[in-house]
Amino acid sequence: MVRTTQSLADLPEGSTGTIRDIDALSPTAQRLLDMGFVPGTPIKAIKRAPMGDPTTYEIRGYKVGLRRSESSLIDVEIKPDVK
Amino acid sequence: MSNKQPHEGGHCRKVFLVGNPNSGKTSLFNAITGERHRVGNWPGVTVQKIEGITITDSGRLIINDLPGTYSLTPATPEEEVVLKSLDEAANGLIINVVDIANFERNLFLTTQLVELGVKPVVSLNCYDSFTRAGGTIDLQKFSSLTGTSAFPTVARTAEGVTSLVEHLARPESLKVECYSNLLALPEIWQKSAEEVLAFQQLKWSTATPLQKYNGLRELISLKPLEADPQILEIRRRLAAQLSIGREKPLKVIDLACELASDRYRRIEKLISLCAVIPGKNIPPWQEKLDALLTHRFLGLPFFALMMAWIFWTTFSIGEIPMGWMESLVELAGNFIRDNLQAGMLRELLADGIISGVGGVLVFIPNILILFFWIAILEDSGYMSRAAFIMDRMMNSIGLHGRAFIPMIMGLGCNVPAVLATRIIDNRFQRLLTMLLIPLVTCAARLPVLVLLCGTFFPENPSTWMFSLFFVNLLVLIFLGHTTSILFKTADNSPFLLEMPPYRLPTPTSVLHMLQEKAMHFIEKAGTVILAGAIVIWVLSVFPREVPLSFDFAAELAAIKSRPVTSQTGEEIASLTRKRDIEQMEGRYMARIGKLMHPVMAPLGFSWRETVSLIPGFLAKESVVSTLTVLYIPYDEDLGKAMHKTGMTPLTAFVFMLFTLLYIPCIATLGVVWRESGSTKFTALSLLVYFSIAYIVSFAALKIGELLQSSTGTAAEAVTIILAAIFAGWYLLRTLLNTFIGRQCKSCASCSSCPAKGNDCPGG
Numbered sequence: 139m140v141r142t143t144q145s146l147a148d149l150p151e152g153s154t155g156t157i158r159d160i161d162a163l164s165p166t167a168q169r170l171l172d173m174g175f176v177p178g179t180p181i182k183a184i185k186r187a188p189m190g191d192p193t194t195y196e197i198r199g200y201k202v203g204l205r206r207s208e209s210s211l212i213d214v215e216i217k218p219d220v221k
Numbered sequence: 222m223s224n225k226q227p228h229e230g231g232h233c234r235k236v237f238l239v240g241n242p243n244s245g246k247t248s249l250f251n252a253i254t255g256e257r258h259r260v261g262n263w264p265g266v267t268v269q270k271i272e273g274i275t276i277t278d279s280g281r282l283i284i285n286d287l288p289g290t291y292s293l294t295p296a297t298p299e300e301e302v303v304l305k306s307l308d309e310a311a312n313g314l315i316i317n318v319v320d321i322a323n324f325e326r327n328l329f330l331t332t333q334l335v336e337l338g339v340k341p342v343v344s345l346n347c348y349d350s351f352t353r354a355g356g357t358i359d360l361q362k363f364s365s366l367t368g369t370s371a372f373p374t375v376a377r378t379a380e381g382v383t384s385l386v387e388h389l390a391r392p393e394s395l396k397v398e399c400y401s402n403l404l405a406l407p408e409i410w411q412k413s414a415e416e417v418l419a420f421q422q423l424k425w426s427t428a429t430p431l432q433k434y435n436g437l438r439e440l441i442s443l444k445p446l447e448a449d450p451q452i453l454e455i456r457r458r459l460a461a462q463l464s465i466g467r468e469k470p471l472k473v474i475d476l477a478c479e480l481a482s483d484r485y486r487r488i489e490k491l492i493s494l495c496a497v498i499p500g501k502n503i504p505p506w507q508e509k510l511d512a513l514l515t516h517r518f519l520g521l522p523f524f525a526l527m528m529a530w531i532f533w534t535t536f537s538i539g540e541i542p543m544g545w546m547e548s549l550v551e552l553a554g555n556f557i558r559d560n561l562q563a564g565m566l567r568e569l570l571a572d573g574i575i576s577g578v579g580g581v582l583v584f585i586p587n588i589l590i591l592f593f594w595i596a597i598l599e600d601s602g603y604m605s606r607a608a609f610i611m612d613r614m615m616n617s618i619g620l621h622g623r624a625f626i627p628m629i630m631g632l633g634c635n636v637p638a639v640l641a642t643r644i645i646d647n648r649f650q651r652l653l654t655m656l657l658i659p660l661v662t663c664a665a666r667l668p669v670l671v672l673l674c675g676t677f678f679p680e681n682p683s684t685w686m687f688s689l690f691f692v693n694l695l696v697l698i699f700l701g702h703t704t705s706i707l708f709k710t711a712d713n714s715p716f717l718l719e720m721p722p723y724r725l726p727t728p729t730s731v732l733h734m735l736q737e738k739a740m741h742f743i744e745k746a747g748t749v750i751l752a753g754a755i756v757i758w759v760l761s762v763f764p765r766e767v768p769l770s771f772d773f774a775a776e777l778a779a780i781k782s783r784p785v786t787s788q789t790g791e792e793i794a795s796l797t798r799k800r801d802i803e804q805m806e807g808r809y810m811a812r813i814g815k816l817m818h819p820v821m822a823p824l825g826f827s828w829r830e831t832v833s834l835i836p837g838f839l840a841k842e843s844v845v846s847t848l849t850v851l852y853i854p855y856d857e858d859l860g861k862a863m864h865k866t867g868m869t870p871l872t873a874f875v876f877m878l879f880t881l882l883y884i885p886c887i888a889t890l891g892v893v894w895r896e897s898g899s900t901k902f903t904a905l906s907l908l909v910y911f912s913i914a915y916i917v918s919f920a921a922l923k924i925g926e927l928l929q930s931s932t933g934t935a936a937e938a939v940t941i942i943l944a945a946i947f948a949g950w951y952l953l954r955t956l957l958n959t960f961i962g963r964q965c966k967s968c969a970s971c972s973s974c975p976a977k978g979n980d981c982p983g984g
Contacts, residue, residue, distance in 0.1 A: 160478060162474050162475065162477060162478060163474075165715070166296075166715045167477070167478075168292075168294050168296075168477060169291065169292065169294070169296045169715055169717065170717075171477060171478055171481035171482075172291055172292030172294060172329055172481060173291050173292075173326060173329075173717065174325060174326050174329065174485060176478065176481050176482040176485050177478065177482060178482070179485075185512075185515055186517075187515070187520075187609050187610050187612060187613055188515075188516075188517050188518070188520050188521050188610050188613075189610070189612075189613030189614060190613060191612065191613045191616070192609060192612050192613070192622075192716065192718065194515070194609065194720055198323075198325045198326055199322075199323060199324070199325065199326075199498070200323045200326060200719065200720075201719070201720035202717055202718060202719050202720065203605070203608075203609045203612070203716075203717075203718035203719075203720060204716065204717065204718075205612070205616065205716045207716070208715065208716055208717065
């Protein structure tokens with residue numbers, strides 16, 4: 139199976155990925171972890187704002203908007219078999 | 222239950238409400254306490270503390286509404302309050318409000334509490350939409366698996382609140398037993414935490430929740446270099462133990478991630494054992510509405526329409542009740558003038574106090590209408606969407622998307638705009654917005670511009686007005702940029718914008734908001750504004766007796782004794798004018814103005830302009846009326862008089878620029894002081910405005926002088942052109958970044974940014 143890891147910030151609108159890693163050194167990381175952005179969690183990029191940033195994501199049944207500065211802390215993996 | 226008389230000798234318990242933002246915590250608080258609550262500050266920090274009381278059969282309950290937070294680990298000063306109150310809360314009672322429609326994430330905080338040995342009463346909120354969507358939960362099982370007592374509630378309709386309160390009032394609910402349950406800390410973790418606590422001669426079993434929290438925090442702290450070697454050793458051992466049986470060994474730095482993952486694993490297990498979560502708890506109509514409201518092309522126009530509607534109702538419809546208020550104030554003033562003897566008391570009452578009170582009351586209609594809409598936007602869930610679509614633009618000047626509404630409202634009046642910064646929950650972001658709002662040109666500053674532009678630039682007043690706005694905007698963007706570059710870190714501005722589901726706002730919550738806003742404004746800011754108005758009034762009428770250079774009464778009598786000629790009327794008028802001017806010059810206000818004049822003289826202002834700036838502090842529109850009075854001896858027409866005394870179009874331009882920037886009016890200052898809760902911040906921002914106004918005006922004067930003088934050297938010309946190009950480029954770059962740019966220049970965590978080097982210019 140081909141596995142591709144990329145930054146959450148680059149996850150295309152409408153696609154789902156699985157969180158692989160999070161930059162533990164960033165001060166925001168702890169808050170993201172606490173909100174459920176832990177490795178193995180599926181996350182879907184719902185929509186980018188009209189001006190390109192931020193982006194809404196769906197994770198653990200709720201929606202949250204992240205700026206690129208936050209979403210680029212997270213690495214996701216897109217499995218070809220996940221829609 | 223809230224109408225019962227207090228029981229004599231009944232116990233009095235402190236109850237603390239904790240929960241995620243948007244979990245319905247405040248609705249639950251209102252449902253429990255009804256109307257009785259008071260607003261104060263948490264000791265040490267300027268975070269609002271809301272306390273309410275409810276009376277039950279067995280005693281009184283003092284309910285504390287703690288700031289909403291996703292986790293005990295604080296990200297903002299507000300959230301630190303939760304952690305600091307933890308021990309006190311553990312000694313009383315904790316209600317953990319859990320939005321069951323958002324179960325997993327809400328249980329994270331519950332898990333943290335349970336790990337630390339706290340036994341919260343869990344209020345499973347939004348229970349109605351959960352069951353409607355097909356969700357079920359075995360409450361008995363949930364309680365026994367978590368060691369908590371759980372109550373289904375619907376805070377918006379107060380459903381289930383009675384049985385929750387009854388439970389709180391029972392004395393036995395205070396007992397905390399030691400449970401071994403699903404959410405408890407795994408043994409490996411607890412042992413390591415125990416080792417950390419041993420350094421401070423503490424034991425896990427006897428330590429307070431806060432001590433336990435700190436022990437655990439030592440294990441996962443994200444700054445590994447700061448820890449002492451012994452703790453590092455414990456961490457290393459913990460990581461090694463946790464690595465057993467894994468394909469990839471765990472690194473010390475991943476411990477924080479591992480603990481969070483472990484908590485979510487426990488939560489997932491708990492939910493799978495006791496509840497059925499509806500697959501899709503967002504109804505399809507909401508999805509459609511959301512797609513429309515945040516649409517790439519339709520989202521912005523829709524938001525603009527909504528803003529226009531709110532602005533129009535706030536300031537145009539608001540004018541009608543404002544007119545009533547004004548006539549009421551006038552009536553009261555006249556009543557006092559008619560019924561009191563002439564004298565100091567009458568003047569103080571009629572001109573000082575009544576008009577001061579009027580100055581406070583005129584804001585109420587605006588505030589009520591604006592907050593009516595804000596409450597509806599906030600409760601319906603649209604506010605988050607608005608912040609979402611505007612964030613890119615606001616971020617370019619260092620602000621949060623939510624700052625757009627306060628900034629735009631500033632165009633009408635800065636006072637409700639500053640109050641509206643309440644919608645920004647991050648304190649740093651709120652202060653930054655408050656700092657920038659006074660630089661938004663409010664409607665009261667327009668008369669000065671209209672008058673002077675019309676007088677000094679009769680050919681094209683609008684062009685010059687536009688250029689003033691342009692400079693103003695440049696200053697605003699510059700200040701926003703600079704402050705955020707200097708002070709903004711990822712610590713003080715994490716951006717996590719939760720999109721709550723759309724809900725129908727309830728009349729009670731809207732009413733609560735309006736009542737609280739109006740009372741808060743009158744009580745807190747109103748007193749400051751009133752005091753300021755009285756001070757300015759005193760300065761403008763005292764000292765009562767000013768030594769005159771001539772005997773006015775005698776000369777008047779002399780004129781009157783002479784036979785009446787065609788010039789008599791004129792003579793009397795000019796004499797009166799002369800006396801008025803001398804009296805005015807003798808008042809404290811003019812004396813202060815003259816004292817300040819040397820400071821302002823480099824800007825080309827005469828003492829008259831300097832004096833007019835003082836009442837301008839009370840309200841910017843008074844600048845014009847004061848100038849009119851001061852210039853009367855030269856000519857009846859203000860414009861001509863100013864020309865006569867040597868004011869040039871350039872000084873007029875500089876004066877307008879200074880008036881726009883120099884200082885917010887006293888009402889704005891009052892609300893900034895009260896809302897920021899910080900005298901230091903208010904004083905510092907005053908200093909910032911004044912220095913910016915001074916520097917910008919001075920630069921404008923010098924540039925203008927250079928442009929006018931034909932003797933300007935080539936070097937000077939180049940400097941001016943370069944400055945103009947730089948300013949234009951700066952503005953253009955900001956605008957471009959706003960609309961098309963995708964650089965991560967505002968990235969607060971650039972050091973750890975994975976995209977660094979690709980498209981991050983290192984901002």
